[in-house]
Amino acid sequence: MGKRTNTARWTGKHWRIDVQQNGKRKSFYSSRPGRTGQREANAKADAWLDDGIAARAPRVADAGALWLREVEQTTCTTNYRPTESRWRNWIVPAIGTRRVNQLTDQDLQEIINTAYAAGRSRKVLKLLAADLRAFCKYCRKARLSAYVPEELKIPAGARYKGKTILQPSDLVKLFNVDTTTYRGKTVEDEYINAYRFQVLTGLRPGEVIGLDWADIHGSMVNVSRSVNVEGEQTRGKNENAVRSFQLSALACHVLDEQREAAGCLGSVFRITNEQHYYKRWKTYCAANGLTPCSLYELRHTFVSVVKTLPAGEVKSLVGHSADMDTFGIYAHTLTGDAAHTAQAVNGVFLQVLKNA
Structure with a gap:
């Protein structure tokens, strides 16, 4: 299965994205102006790439357990523990039962928005976004999904936690x-x-x-x-x-x-x-x-x-x-x-x- 690591680009006439799967190269287009057209071209490419993925992709919770195992094996304990905690407390309750090949940017954005509404700092929100991107990348590498999150945003009102210093x-x-x-x-x-x-x-x-x-x-x-x-x-x-x-x-x-x-x-x-x-x-x-x-x-x-x-x-x-x-x-x-x-x-x- 190929995986999309790029995004559609405006040629002056339309949006175009080139992707490859199993040695076969294909281009997808959209003539709609603005980001709507870019998303449409990307969606066409994703749909074609998804044909190479098993019809019943695993649920997020199950794939996440495999990803966390890799994180634990390849990083130190002080990185793994907070990552696992964020996954358990914020991500699994929101999308744990979803199939990994059915995720959308809005699914992931709502996790960040929920954490923001709960008063979490800008740093925590950025870490959550990084976790979600890393998980999606793992799924692409493992041939579980072709989804690439593109427009995750940290709410403008999010602030870093204040620090105390010596005067x-x-x-x-x-x-x-x-x-x-x-x-x-x-x-x-x-x-x-x-x-x-x-x-x-x-x-x-x-x-x-x-x-x-x-x-x-x-x-x-x-x-x-x-x-x-x-x-x-x-x-x-x-x-x-x-x-x-x-x-x-x-x-x-x-x-x-x-x-x-x-x-x-x-x-x-x-x-x-x-x-x-x-x-x-x-x-x-x-x-x-x-x-x-x-x-x-x-x-x-x-x-x-x-x-x-x-x-x-x-x-x-x-x-x-x-x-x-x-x-x-x-x-x-x-x-x-x-x-x-x-x-x-x-x-x-x-x-x-x-x-x-």
Whole structure:
């Protein structure tokens, strides 16, 4: 069976789409203007391709179980679990009994609209749309359907969930108070340098946990691994997570203090797991009156502090992709950029601490 990976195009006279199935190529047309004609041509192509599919295609719930098994086998647990949860809570109740070769864009759009009406954030809606597209792609690869979702939209009113960041007064406390509470007593916080380093670099919590002294070369740091909440070591969240950058003078000072306190072999911060790390961070915030925020929001704090720097410089530091509204895909690092960025980051933090 062929599968449609393209869409109809306007030739100046009509819409045309070329598809192929079992070595046979065929073209379909529509003379109707606008998107109505495009959809009509695509529908004709889909109908022809569907002839190569079994008359009784499986139900979405059954095909979804096979797709989720593949997701579980090919990705980490922290990706599979939320994917399975979204599938179980939003997709199966809506279209679980439908045949995979009978799905329409409106069927999928209504799932996104329902989640939006229930108050889910823009991020959740985008993840749902990505799940639906990935499932449909699996069905095409498995010869279960030729359907290609084309017009899934995130409602314009959807908003990202608000984040809490450390304010300047919080940063002054963080960089001047080393103590926390433990069993009712005031003690040195074993992870104080990890908190500070995370704020100064924008590293993800898992990247801080996975950082080894072997990754540090003078003032350069190579981020090549991450440890997730399940204790699994990965290459990071995505392909952009593997990166190298030059540390600011403040970040280098924090590493010097950590080296003096814990040595320079193995794990830099010696964090046992993310749950323990987060628990100690919450205790530190409560003991010293800092604005409560999550470990991941320390990354948001970093970006907020350095937001006056060029977007491309920030992108390279935090490992964001081009579609994160920073650098385009054709931006490249020039000689001296790393040192310039490190100096700029250092200056911004010094100014914030001075003015607080």
